Amino acid sequence: MVALNQFPVTDGNRTNDETLFGLIAQDIEKQGYSIRHGALPEDLASSLFNHQQSLAAEKFKKAGIGRGDAYLENEFVRTDEICWINGETETGKNWLDWSASLQRFLNRRLFLGLFSFESHFAHYGPGDYYKRHYDAFRGEANRVLSVVAYFNSGWTAADGGELVIYENDHDKEGVKVVPLFGTLVTFLSEEFPHEVLAAKRDRHSIAGWFRVNTSVSDRVDPPL
């Protein structure tokens, strides 16, 4: 007997991606977030993981909170290290291209008006965490959709390091996501407080954000 595929039989990556993007759009429409295991194309996920491993430790900087002058390192809030992805390498470019096709699809399907994308690799060493936070604040109209992708093979519940997504400010339980290789999480940035629990081993991921264009009059936001 032939095993049923999770995705319909397709004639190439493009169709696979469109099927996945359709499922993500449905999840977001229904509940505001999407958790999809094994979602990242295998070759893209492997090359991102290898690339992240090959980045010299000094390319990673202690993460902070806030932007520009408001930027602060804050050990109380988060202790991970990050490295922004600028598309200068083949792998970085492939990731940005893939994210751009997700952006186009979601704009067509959900009319989100996503305009630009920024993302970074993140490394959480044993004991590192990111306390409960929002990625964007209501009314500031900047980060609209958050994306997180994970690159950790053989991760088990005993390794900790789950992402916990809460429904609202009162939710204490939340939904836990194991940061397993190939898992992709997307959620509306203004809607869901979330946190990263301390992990027992090195935890590798990418976090990214789609923004809307917050230009006023003739000033256009630079794409990040």
Ligand SMILES: O=C(O)CCC(=O)C(=O)O
């Ligand atoms: O790595 C994760 O699971 C989420 C990270 C996060 O919330 C962030 O970087 O804003």
Ligand SMILES: [Fe+2]
């Ligand atoms: Fe976050």
